[in-house]
Amino acid sequence: MSEGAESPSELAARVKAGDRGAVARALNLVDDRRSARRADALVLLDALEGQGRGRRIGLTGAPGAGKSTLLDALATGLRARGRTVGILAVDPSSRKSGGALLGDRFRMGASARDAGVFFRSLAARDQLGGLAEVAGASVEVLAAAFDVVFVETVGVGQSEASVADFVDTLVFVAQPAAGDLLQFMKAGILEWPDVFFVNKSDLEGLATRTATELRAGLDLGRGEDPADRPPVLSGSARDGVGIDALIDALDAHHAKQDRTGEFRRRREAGRLARIESALVRRYGRFGLARLGGRPALEAFVAAHPARSAEGVIDALGARFEAGFAAKSEP
CATH class of the missing domain: 3.40.50.300 (P-loop containing nucleotide triphosphate hydrolases)
Structure with a gap:
């Protein structure tokens, strides 16, 4: 982040204050497909996860x-x-x-x-x-x-x-x-x-x-x-x-x-479903089976420190790619 640039945490605070310009910038950030911007997007989403009143x-x-x-x-x-x-x-x-x-x-x-x-x-x-x-x-x-x-x-x-x-x-x-x-x-x-x-x-x-x-x-x-x-x-x-x-x-x-109590149950179930869907989309049903099935996925999500679904999805991706790389080494 360059000097004077807005940090993801500062951007999150402005979003929560209802700043329309900040909302537009935040939406652009999470939609940015460049890997260099992904880390900032995850910090932003972790700061916003579960904080929304909407x-x-x-x-x-x-x-x-x-x-x-x-x-x-x-x-x-x-x-x-x-x-x-x-x-x-x-x-x-x-x-x-x-x-x-x-x-x-x-x-x-x-x-x-x-x-x-x-x-x-x-x-x-x-x-x-x-x-x-x-x-x-x-x-x-x-x-x-x-x-x-x-x-x-x-x-x-x-x-x-x-x-x-x-x-x-x-x-x-x-x-x-x-x-x-x-x-x-x-x-x-x-x-x-x-x-x-x-x-x-x-x-x-x-x-x-x-x-x-x-x-x-x-x-x-x-x-x-x-x-x-x-x-x-x-x-x-x-x-x-x-x-x-x-x-x-x-x-x-x-x-x-x-x-x-359906509100909290539905939010938690939806978050898990989004993570599972992303996992299957990237790695197929083989990926979910390799992890140990739905129970293992639930345990991984519960234990991971990332608050946002996107942070957990990236962590799962890194885990799978590291496993594949290790398996391909002579």
């Missing part, structure tokens, strides 16, 4: 469901309640540049001009479910600076399962007449979400039918006590209908997580 909410659903319009309406509603909002939108990647195709503010409305809303696009980079490898680190940065953090996915593949590793609450946005109950169940979309929102309720008959099918699917597929099943809400993001009820449902889910 609740993390995933927004997923098929393209065309109106996720971006809903996101804009939610941000506006939360700002009216005095909360700051950070948004991470995982966009399709340009095949030529690898960057996000849609840009930071292309799809946002009035909330994009609000100083209490921070928006960042992230290229999917062909990761499963459209989630970039750097998404977890970016969420940590945003959660340290803002009251509520949204992660919006491109809504393809296994995005519901993937985004669940990064968030406290997952919202599935359905559009009327997008499919019948059998299609919902076959696609597996009933397994992960904590809240369902049927958008475009101005299509009254179709929206009512879709909500009814979702509730029926939850009755059949989730096996929970009826009181614990995810709520299915309807509204129109374009017209601002149902937005307050959705925010109330998100708050109720957060309160329940705090009350039952």
Whole structure:
């Protein structure tokens, strides 16, 4: 670090103070692929890990469901309640540049001009479910600076399962007449979400039918006590209908997580899942087996001093590469 340059610890302090410029610099740092910057990124992430006040909410659903319009309406509603909002939108990647195709503010409305809303696009980079490898680190940065953090996915593949590793609450946005109950169940979309929102309720008959099918699917597929099943809400993001009820449902889910201890359990499980996913992505299932399977991974994570998932991932990588190098020596 050159004289007068901002240290990772100083940057972390400014992020936690809500400095928008510092947030942008921190996001650039964790997205920097150069090895020379990796050490600074890990110091920053260790300083931010577990410090974020921000609740993390995933927004997923098929393209065309109106996720971006809903996101804009939610941000506006939360700002009216005095909360700051950070948004991470995982966009399709340009095949030529690898960057996000849609840009930071292309799809946002009035909330994009609000100083209490921070928006960042992230290229999917062909990761499963459209989630970039750097998404977890970016969420940590945003959660340290803002009251509520949204992660919006491109809504393809296994995005519901993937985004669940990064968030406290997952919202599935359905559009009327997008499919019948059998299609919902076959696609597996009933397994992960904590809240369902049927958008475009101005299509009254179709929206009512879709909500009814979702509730029926939850009755059949989730096996929970009826009181614990995810709520299915309807509204129109374009017209601002149902937005307050959705925010109330998100708050109720957060309160329940705090009350039952699910909040901490979900954070810990998500961190472990991110580490395991990175390990398998780099070294395949052989890598996990070589470590000793899931129990050995859990023990390694529990014992390692790094606070951030990224720090543990790098430590695992160094361990494997050292083992491979030793094995290849004559």
